Amino acid sequence: MTKKKILIVDDEPGVTRMLKRNLEATYRYVVRTENSSADALRAAGEFLPDLILLDVMMPGLDGGDVASQIKDDSRLSKIPVVFLSAIVTKDEAEPTGSDIGGRTFLAKPVKFDDLITCLEKHLGK
Amino acid sequence: MNQARTEEGSLQTPVTEDDESWLGCWLQPSGPRAVTLIVVIFALIIIVSVLVYETGGTGYAWLHLMYLPILLAAAGFGIYGGIAAALVAGMAVGPCMPMDVAAGLPQTTSSWVFRIVFFLIVGAFSGLVSNFLNGQISRLREAHRDLLQTHEELKSAQMKLIQTAKLESIGRLAAGVAHEVKNPLAVIQLGVDYLARAANDTTSRDSVETIQEMADAVQRADTVIKGLLNFSRSEPLALVAVDLNPIVEDSLLLVKHELTRAHVSLEQSLADGLPKVELDSGKIKQVFINVFMNAIQAMGDTGTLSVKTFLQSSSTGDSGRDLDGASVVVEIEDTGAGIPEDKLDKLFEPFFTTKGVGSGTGLGLSVSRNIVEMHRGTIRIANREGVRGVAVTITFPVPHRS
Numbered sequence: 272m273t274k275k276k277i278l279i280v281d282d283e284p285g286v287t288r289m290l291k292r293n294l295e296a297t298y299r300y301v302v303r304t305e306n307s308s309a310d311a312l313r314a315a316g317e318f319l320p321d322l323i324l325l326d327v328m329m330p331g332l333d334g335g336d337v338a339s340q341i342k343d344d345s346r347l348s349k350i351p352v353v354f355l356s357a358i359v360t361k362d363e364a365e366p367t368g369s370d371i372g373g374r375t376f377l378a379k380p381v382k383f384d385d386l387i388t389c390l391e392k393h394l395g396k
Numbered sequence: 397m398n399q400a401r402t403e404e405g406s407l408q409t410p411v412t413e414d415d416e417s418w419l420g421c422w423l424q425p426s427g428p429r430a431v432t433l434i435v436v437i438f439a440l441i442i443i444v445s446v447l448v449y450e451t452g453g454t455g456y457a458w459l460h461l462m463y464l465p466i467l468l469a470a471a472g473f474g475i476y477g478g479i480a481a482a483l484v485a486g487m488a489v490g491p492c493m494p495m496d497v498a499a500g501l502p503q504t505t506s507s508w509v510f511r512i513v514f515f516l517i518v519g520a521f522s523g524l525v526s527n528f529l530n531g532q533i534s535r536l537r538e539a540h541r542d543l544l545q546t547h548e549e550l551k552s553a554q555m556k557l558i559q560t561a562k563l564e565s566i567g568r569l570a571a572g573v574a575h576e577v578k579n580p581l582a583v584i585q586l587g588v589d590y591l592a593r594a595a596n597d598t599t600s601r602d603s604v605e606t607i608q609e610m611a612d613a614v615q616r617a618d619t620v621i622k623g624l625l626n627f628s629r630s631e632p633l634a635l636v637a638v639d640l641n642p643i644v645e646d647s648l649l650l651v652k653h654e655l656t657r658a659h660v661s662l663e664q665s666l667a668d669g670l671p672k673v674e675l676d677s678g679k680i681k682q683v684f685i686n687v688f689m690n691a692i693q694a695m696g697d698t699g700t701l702s703v704k705t706f707l708q709s710s711s712t713g714d715s716g717r718d719l720d721g722a723s724v725v726v727e728i729e730d731t732g733a734g735i736p737e738d739k740l741d742k743l744f745e746p747f748f749t750t751k752g753v754g755s756g757t758g759l760g761l762s763v764s765r766n767i768v769e770m771h772r773g774t775i776r777i778a779n780r781e782g783v784r785g786v787a788v789t790i791t792f793p794v795p796h797r798s
Contacts, residue, residue: 283579289586296590328575357578380582380618383589 272299275394278320279304280311280337281355282329286379290324293383300390308332312340315347322394327356338374351393353377355386368392422472424530433472437481440465445488453497454489454511462489466515470522474530478523479516486512570624577621585614623760633676633770640724640792641666641705643677647684648703654692655701663702670707673724673792675771683764683775687728687788690760694732694786702729708791723773723791730786734779743777768792 277300281287287304294300305314308329315323323341327334334354341347353368357379364378368389377389425433444461451458462485470478489511495503588611595604644666648655655662691701704727709719735743744765761777768775773792780787 283583285583286579286586289583289590293586293590293593296593355582357575357582379578380585380614383586383593 274299274301275322275390276301276303276318276320277322277324277390278302278311278315278318279324280306280308280314280329280334281324281326282306282308283326286326286355290386293386297387308334308337311337312344312347315341315350316344319346320350322390323350323352324355324390325352327354327358351375353389353393355379355381420533423526423533424474425472430472433468437465437469437472438484440468441481441485441488444485445493448489449493449497453494453501454503454507455495455501459489459511462515463518466519467522470519471526473523474527475520475523478519478521478526480519482515482519483512486515574621574624577617581614581617581621584610588614623763633679635674635676635771637672637674637795638677640670640673640675640726643675643680644684644703644705644726647681647688650681650685651688651692654689658692658695659698660692660695661700663700665702665704667704667706670705670724671719671722671794673771674795675792676767679767680771683767683790684726684728686760686764687790691728691730691732691786691788695730696732699731699785703727704729707794719794720796722794724794725792726790728788728790729780731783732785734784734786735777737779740777740779744775 277294279287279290279302281290281304284306287306291302291304294302303314303318303320305311308326309331311323311325311332325334325337329337332340334356338352338354341350341352353375355377359376359378364376366378366382366385368375368377368385370376375389375393377386422429422433441462444458444465447461448454448456448458466478466481466485469481473480486508489508491503491505491508493503495501495507588607592607592611595607648662648664654660688701688703695701706725706727707722708725709722744761765775768790771792773790775791776789778787778789779785
């Protein structure tokens, strides 16, 4: 089975490290992490992921800016983006992700099983 | 006492309500006091008349004592009282009374008439002064009442301002803390998930339990943060005119599992035909669920949760169909142990909780009150009278018909 490529952009190294460790332990994903939003577009261009997991509040460019850049790039515009954010609560976003204003949000802290459900849903599209 | 500020900045009461002095209560008296004053005036007139007659006659100085009941009548009953007392006093020391008893001299008609006119002038003038002063006193009393009322309103507004400022600063702090804490919490959650998956048959039972306890702790911390974020947000309401009863029923449905688990029976009495009220259903459900959960938790293993809705008119407080100023009321009662009286006034303070450590954030009722007040409603919590338990009364105003 081909492993899916996931790009994780979050300014918290602990979060990206832990997500990478969990995802790679399933042997179903290849993960690249990026802790600087300014380098996210370049990393996406190089890695060409199947899905991007994006933090919202980051210094410099925020998640919304990065998502806009990705959407404007013809090579990347079709890649699904899932926002993993501390600014939404689990009242506002379902544990396995919710569509808020046309974008998919997951609330931190996310349970790994819920994260996998969300990723599979979007990767299966 | 002048209006002053305490060190905490709160307003002190400028004057007391006790504005009826021992003297003031005899000005324009009514009921038993009026009767007493009239009796005293008549008694004085009789005493002075007897005194005048016994000590020599109307030509002597004791006659001047007659001004006392006249002035008293004028002070008590104004111009008409003064004139009436002057006439009675004039009659009492009338033509039959001698000028000089010892000498047997009769008084002349002119001196008697002159005396009555003099009594009348004094009675009428002092009555006028009394009327004027009483008018001034009434206006002062009215101003005093207005001042007290304004003071109360000011005090209430000040308390609200302090509360709002407190909530805003807590809200800002809460939002910041929540965001900062969620990232490390995410790391811990994912770490716990990783360790849980890595556990196998050789992993000790203690290790598995430890991992599970850590996972539970993360969830609890997340619940606290969720409460903080809810507390700090004051999003605009999506108000829609709706029936309250379906919202109550939906909220009860959401806590049905908790009711069953805690062996709590439900008594429901939802009035038919309630007028629609303007509500943000989602937010109001949050309030009801919070109050229901508090009630269920307060009852422990068994009890009865009563939920009642009804219409309350503004003027009488009774049920009625006059919708002007009326409210739709939800009354939620439990049969738990109740709340200690000294804690009742702290229930809506942020972070105050009567639950055990880790069982509540102490934000639920603060958030609930914020939401209810955003709907121009009220929420009141009191121990039930005569029986165990707590009654929560939530009211929502019926909108004016255009």
